[in-house]
Amino acid sequence: MQLYSVSQLLKQENKLPEVEVKGWVRTFRANRFIALNDGSTLNNIQCVVDFETMEEAVLKRITTGAALHIKGELVESQGKGQAVEIIVSELEVLGDSDPEAYPIQPKKHSFEFLREHAHLRTRTNTFSAVMRLRSALSYAVHKYFNDHGFYYMHTPIITGSDAEGAGEMFKVTKLDVKNPPINGNGKVDYSKDFFGKETNLTVSGQLEAETYAMSLGKVYTFGPTFRAENSNTSRHLSEFWMIEPEVAFMDLPGNMDLAEDFMKYVLNYVLEHNRDDLDFLEQRLLNEEKTKPQAERSDMSLIEKLKFVIDNNFKRVSYTEAIDILRNCKPNKKKKFKFPIEEWGTDLQSEHERYLVEKHFKCPVILFDYPANIKAFYMRLNEDGKTVRAMDILFPGIGEIVGGSQREERLEVLKEKMAALDIPEEELWWYLDLRKYGTAVHSGFGLGFERLVMFVTGMGNIRDVIPYPRTPQNAEF
Ligand code: 4AD
Ligand code: MG
Structure with a gap:
């Protein structure tokens, strides 16, 4: 037998x-x-x-x-x-x-019901297909980077720095929260805590990945990251997985080429290896579409969308060009944007990003050269003194899927930027060291893995593409 x-x-x-x-x-x-x-x-x-x-x-x-x-x-x-x-x-x-x-009777269950039974939901076809695809995609990620000379690096989960400078971190502490030691200034004395300093769960492995790129050349991380932002949307999680390559001697256009090539590779990988699951999810979506009014139906099926992304160049557009388009467009016959673009320098909302991708260009878009003051401290300042070499990749139905940049490699410029943002040099002395000893142009990006899984599976809610979603007020399992 x-x-x-x-x-x-x-x-x-x-x-x-x-x-x-x-x-x-x-x-x-x-x-x-x-x-x-x-x-x-x-x-x-x-x-x-x-x-x-x-x-x-x-x-x-x-x-x-x-x-x-x-x-x-x-x-x-x-x-x-x-x-x-x-x-x-x-x-x-x-x-x-x-x-x-x-609970999992042989009948149709709502996704809300299945979320409450997340420990059993992979006994349904939809969730088993989604999770097999998630597994295949993560294999494809490792395969791509290994085939292209990258080293897989494990960045720490517990860190002392705030890579994105957004202050949206979960604190890690062993202190008695009700009765913490207080220092002379009346503040919590973290020198008495487990690590002897304030620590948090990482929001990104980028800063540590930069240190390895500046010695091993090409590296990537692929691990969990944590954000304490209070965004209860279908595209945000408090714990999500991020893929972050970092490459020495690579500039922003090289970064765009890498991101585009990589994303096309992983999409192609699942088309070739996971066709049954994709066909099933495509059919599920087609049935769902039939219940919508004609005008709201998608003009492409799931697999057509994947092929479209693989076969077409991502459109590269500067922030400034995008602002011109958004100021002069009519997003809708009657309606305007909820947040109209008043002036150059404002951050884009997801309605703007989706307009650019879904209505204007109708293909994935790479937006680059953003205003310095709406982006993180580590991005390379352009010669104009007001924009940075940042890039965001926007996908139809998803919005921002990748955020990346060329990094500021000049010690003095980086120090000035940190001073302006009140980031103490003592906290990032090791990061500054990279700019003292053999600094060089380098770049990288972060791809939100769950947003990629959403795009591939056509699932509309990010809570349905990760086994046990963590969101505000929800960590049941
Ligand atoms: O744009 P972000 O914040 O960039 C960084 O963290 C950089 N340090 C990456 C780098 O250059 N190495 O995040 C990158 C991507 C976003 O584009 C989005 O896809 C995803 O991570 N992301 C989230 N996904 C789910 N839930 C959230 N709360 C997310 N926040 C960001
Ligand atoms: Mg971003």
Whole structure:
């Protein structure tokens, strides 16, 4: 007897006298047909039991959600819908599932309901497809960078710095929060804390990645990052995964080329390797679209969207050009933007980003050369003295998916910038060292992994593309 996965069994072309499989019951019909799934594929293997010879007590335990171990003969199926099936010779119930209580009944469940049962939701086709794609995408990320001479670097989760300077950090402390030690200034004395200083969960591995780029050349991180921003949107998480490459001797145009090539590679990877799951999710979306009025329906299917991104150049547009477009456009016949663009220098809202991508250019857009004062301290100041070599990549249906820049490599300019923003040099002495010893042009970017998974799977809410989403007021699991 050999143990097979369902996916392996469904690919068999010949009869096999003895096979073995383990999985969970999706449905049990007519006291005879078990649809068994083990997570290896969307499809179930049909296992046929002979209810006349099987013990009544065992038959009763074959319920939706139960875990089974089945042995039998793999044969050509007599019924419709599947090529092969197993004629069961031995069946063991490994784990019972109370049919009255089991939450994942064989019917349509809302995503809200499934979020409340996040520990069981991958027993549905939609969530198992999404999570298999998430896994494949993360493999493709590692494969791309490994094939292109990058080293995978593990940046710390607990840090003492605020890479983005946005102050939206979760504190890490062992202090008694009700009764912390207080210093002479009446403030909490973090020198008495576990690490002897104030620490937080990282918002980005970039600063540490820069240190390795300036010795190993090409590196990337791929790990969890944390933001304590109170944004309750369908595109923000408090804990999300970020992919951050960092490359020495690379300027901003090189950074754009890298990001575009990389994103096209990972999209192509899943198109080639995960077509069944993509086809299933595409069909799910097409069915959902049918319930919308014609005008709101998307003009491209999920797979057409992926191919479109792979086959077309991302449009590169400066912030200044974008502002001109946004000032002179009519986003809607009647409506204006909720936040009209008054002047050069204002930050773009997601309505502006989506207008540029979805209505104006109708393709992914790389916006670059942003005003210095709306971007982080480490970005390379341009010769005009007012813009920085930043880039954001905007995707249809998602908005910002990548944020990156060429880094300020000049010690004096960086110090001035930090002083202007009240960032103490003592905190980032090691970061400044890079500009003292063999400084060089270097660049990198951060791709929000969940936003990529949203784009690939067509899921509309970021909470549905990560196993256990963390958002304000929600860390149930
Ligand atoms: O634009 P951000 O803040 O850039 C950085 O953190 C840089 N240090 C990256 C770098 O240059 N190495 O974040 C990068 C990306 C965003 O474009 C977005 O896709 C994602 O991370 N992101 C979030 N995803 C989910 N939830 C959130 N709260 C996110 N905040 C950012
Ligand atoms: Mg950003």
